[in-house]
Amino acid sequence: MTEQRVTTDVVIVGAGPVGLFAIFELGLLGLKAHVVDILDKPGGQCAELYPEKPIYDIPALPVVSGGELVERLMTQAEPFEPVFHLGHMAEKLEKLDNGNWLLTTDYGMVLEAPVIVVAAGGGSFMPKKPPIAGIDAFEGNSVFYAVRKMEAFRGKHLVVAGGGDSALDWTLNLQPVAASVTLVHRRVDFRAAPDSVEKMRAMVEAGKINFRIAQISGLEGEGGQLTGVKLKSPEEGEWVEPCDILLPFYGLTMKMGPIADFGLNLHENHIAVDTEKFETSVPQIFAIGDINTYPGKLKLILSGFHEAALMAQQAFRYVHPDKKLRFQYTTSSSELQQRLKVA
Numbered sequence: 001m002t003e004q005r006v007t008t009d010v011v012i013v014g015a016g017p018v019g020l021f022a023i024f025e026l027g028l029l030g031l032k033a034h035v036v037d038i039l040d041k042p043g044g045q046c047a048e049l050y051p052e053k054p055i056y057d058i059p060a061l062p063v064v065s066g067g068e069l070v071e072r073l074m075t076q077a078e079p080f081e082p083v084f085h086l087g088h089m090a091e092k093l094e095k096l097d098n099g100n101w102l103l104t105t106d107y108g109m110v111l112e113a114p115v116i117v118v119a120a121g122g123g124s125f126m127p128k129k130p131p132i133a134g135i136d137a138f139e140g141n142s143v144f145y146a147v148r149k150m151e152a153f154r155g156k157h158l159v160v161a162g163g164g165d166s167a168l169d170w171t172l173n174l175q176p177v178a179a180s181v182t183l184v185h186r187r188v189d190f191r192a193a194p195d196s197v198e199k200m201r202a203m204v205e206a207g208k209i210n211f212r213i214a215q216i217s218g219l220e221g222e223g224g225q226l227t228g229v230k231l232k233s234p235e236e237g238e239w240v241e242p243c244d245i246l247l248p249f250y251g252l253t254m255k256m257g258p259i260a261d262f263g264l265n266l267h268e269n270h271i272a273v274d275t276e277k278f279e280t281s282v283p284q285i286f287a288i289g290d291i292n293t294y295p296g297k298l299k300l301i302l303s304g305f306h307e308a309a310l311m312a313q314q315a316f317r318y319v320h321p322d323k324k325l326r327f328q329y330t331t332s333s334s335e336l337q338q339r340l341k342v343a
């Protein structure tokens with residue numbers, strides 16, 4: 001893993017709806033943003049938990065699905081050319097002698113900026129680990145809860161476990177790359193999109209994928225290297241399915257994670273902020289959206305949008321202490337319209 005280093009105006013932790021709208025509000029003021037998210041796609045809870053559910057309380061959109069809202073926010077942010085670092089967990093935050101902050105991700109990105117915006121929602125989505133004795137010893141070597149680079153699995157014998165979208169998507173995507181793919185799910189029905197299930201069943205029929213209805217009861221291997229997973233089912237009893245890699249996809253839970261160690265004042269697992277700028281107890285670090293708390297806080301997307309707008313004003317002052325900030329409307333300011341690439 002090679003370390004990559006970038007310097008920018010603002011680093012946003014979290015590409016949920018509020019982090020995405022923050023790109024827009026910062027962009028209007030001429031500030032560039034890099035966005036870090038542990039997930040492999042933008043959208044936070046909207047994309048991960050309810051992409052197809054209708055939302056009815058976004059101003060001027062009487063009804064919009066979680067997925068469509070994310071698409072619209074991405075389009076709105078586009079003129080400002082944000083740089084996304086998806087699949088990266090923000091892990092460490094340090095203050096530099098030059099007054100900037102240095103944020104390091106678990107995947108070797110180092111981002112320097114005068115302003116950090118924590119838009120981490122309910123926290124990072126963490127994989128639910130299967131309760132299999134001794135699994136820790138194999139993690140990172142031959143047990144993985146996410147696919148970061150498909151190439152890492154080329155020519156390997158894979159067992160993919162789970163019945164949701166991630167399990168099905170990775171079964172289908174890795175099939176052409178892997179030496180073999182065995183999908184293990186405890187029942188015949190799946191939670192995943194019907195289209196993926198259909199594709200998977202066709203591949204099983206064609207002999208390209210193995211599908212076993214079973215539960216994982218143990219792991220076999222040494223020195224962190226799996227040689228097989230023990231499976232059991234009421235019909236077939238217990239057996240060992242040989243493999244090099246196990247990819248369990250049993251859903252996600254949300255935890256505050258490393259942000260709890262960023263040195264910010266917390267109140268009941270949320271980051272305390274003021275309501276003028278949504279700045280935390282540490283100057284130049286802001287918290288917006290579901291992750292923050294203040295008297296009267298409502299965990300709604302629209303509250304996060306308002307917080308992003310006010311945060312951006314103060315962020316500008318930190319990035320350009322020598323410049324005057326002018327309040328302008330998008331309808332009438334040619335400067336804003338140029339930034340929006342509409343003039």
Ligand SMILES: Cc1cc2nc3c(=O)[nH]c(=O)nc-3n(C[C@H](O)[C@H](O)[C@H](O)COP(=O)(O)OP(=O)(O)OC[C@H]3O[C@@H](n4cnc5c(N)ncnc54)[C@H](O)[C@@H]3O)c2cc1C
Pocket residue numbers: 013014015016017018019036037038039043044045046049050054055056057088089090091119120121122123124125256257258259288289290291299300301302304
């Ligand atoms: C089922 C359901 C229905 C809802 N319906 C509505 C509704 O109708 N109207 C409404 O206004 N709200 C609704 N909400 C709430 C709404 O989804 C949240 O208020 C909103 O998602 C908060 O946005 P956010 O950007 O603050 O955080 P999130 O959407 O939680 O996004 C935070 C992002 O930060 C990332 N992250 C966290 N920690 C790290 C880290 N250390 N490193 C990297 N990335 C990190 C996470 O992976 C995530 O992608 C609903 C929520 C649910 C679950």
